Amino acid sequence: MPGLINTHVHTSQQLGRGLGDDVNLLTWLHDRIWPYESSMTEEDSYISTLLCCAEQIKAGTTAFAEPGGQFVSGMARGVAQAGIRGKLANSIMDCGEGLPANWVHSTDEEIARTVEDIKNFHNTADGRVQVWFGLRTIFNNSDELILRSKEMADRYGVGVHMHVAEVKDEVEYLKAKIGVQTVTHLNDLGVLDKNFLAVHTVWLTNEEVGMFKAHDVKVSHDPAAAMKVLGFAKVPRMLREGICVSIGTDGAPCNNRMDMVDEMWLTSLIHKGWRLEPDVVKAQEVLTMATMNGAKAILEEKNLGSLTPGKKADLIVIDPRSAGMLPLHDPIANLVSAMHSENIRDTMCNGKWLMRDRRLLTIDEDALYTEAQQRADAIRRRAGIALPSRFPLQ
Numbered sequence: 001m002p003g004l005i006n007t008h009v010h011t012s013q014q015l016g017r018g019l020g021d022d023v024n025l026l027t028w029l030h031d032r033i034w035p036y037e038s039s040m041t042e043e044d045s046y047i048s049t050l051l052c053c054a055e056q057i058k059a060g061t062t063a064f065a066e067p068g069g070q071f072v073s074g075m076a077r078g079v080a081q082a083g084i085r086g087k088l089a090n091s092i093m094d095c096g097e098g099l100p101a102n103w104v105h106s107t108d109e110e111i112a113r114t115v116e117d118i119k120n121f122h123n124t125a126d127g128r129v130q131v132w133f134g135l136r137t138i139f140n141n142s143d144e145l146i147l148r149s150k151e152m153a154d155r156y157g158v159g160v161h162m163h164v165a166e167v168k169d170e171v172e173y174l175k176a177k178i179g180v181q182t183v184t185h186l187n188d189l190g191v192l193d194k195n196f197l198a199v200h201t202v203w204l205t206n207e208e209v210g211m212f213k214a215h216d217v218k219v220s221h222d223p224a225a226a227m228k229v230l231g232f233a234k235v236p237r238m239l240r241e242g243i244c245v246s247i248g249t250d251g252a253p254c255n256n257r258m259d260m261v262d263e264m265w266l267t268s269l270i271h272k273g274w275r276l277e278p279d280v281v282k283a284q285e286v287l288t289m290a291t292m293n294g295a296k297a298i299l300e301e302k303n304l305g306s307l308t309p310g311k312k313a314d315l316i317v318i319d320p321r322s323a324g325m326l327p328l329h330d331p332i333a334n335l336v337s338a339m340h341s342e343n344i345r346d347t348m349c350n351g352k353w354l355m356r357d358r359r360l361l362t363i364d365e366d367a368l369y370t371e372a373q374q375r376a377d378a379i380r381r382r383a384g385i386a387l388p389s390r391f392p393l394q
């Protein structure tokens, strides 16, 4: 089948897996992830990306969208070597409380940084590497930054990737500040559009769902992150209204699996559970979300998302002969609800095999795992992150 498309994954956070468990969002952000990410070097970003790509290739992902890290150069090296496709971005922020000192930048600096990365890396590695604008959140993005990012994204023909209405605190903060919620504000700014990828989108009114539909906004639904800390997005309603909802894993400290097979399974389950409606978000819909809708969400509808003559050869080979996936009565149901990533035998991207018989061909796995652990420990020590005493790696 076509390769899976992960529309939200933080490649720079891969080395921080396990740093954000059992804590609220503010602790997660201020005490764990910001110190960690802001202590990374360009080389750390490369290794983090390579590890993230390795996990994704093994789970059948052939293309992904990255919401923003600090070193597009490091990410681009990782993606170029791994052989998959990535829409990469800087994490753009020009305001907000508590930012690490080396992340405080002006609006001009933030726009210039991404324009520079577009010039250096966009459409490199046979077109597999592309660069988008990555707005972090409304807490850290001024109106001017949002407007100029959208304007520049249009000018360069790329997308805008943004965390939108992800926690209740976010919409309450904005309502107290300007009287409206995040999506209404983005609509008022005029930036909702077909090249706008809105991630999480948990705290939306029905009217705001209508705004997404009216402007053909693309949505990334990340079910594991939703259950861990955010809440449940109105995915059944969005699908019913014909909004392009795709699936993402989110980053390693908030899932903690970069495995689209697991995310398909969760997507099919969680909405049935919270709504007590067993017929919502059906297996075929989930498969479409993870393939064709993912292609639309990353602006690759013409090239990816289905096995069609003329499209790029991004595909996976599945071997269902295993205790967990047989018997096959309804193959679509099994792909979504029974398959494990171990059933994915081979992965191809852009006509090249990246994995055969579960073995990666572009990455020395053993060497990578050793280096990733060493770098992960070193970054955590540099960042001075305190963990519960049960944590064994002090």
Ligand SMILES: [Zn+2]
Residues within 6 Å of the ligand: 008, 010, 067, 163, 199, 250, 251
């Ligand atoms: Zn995210």
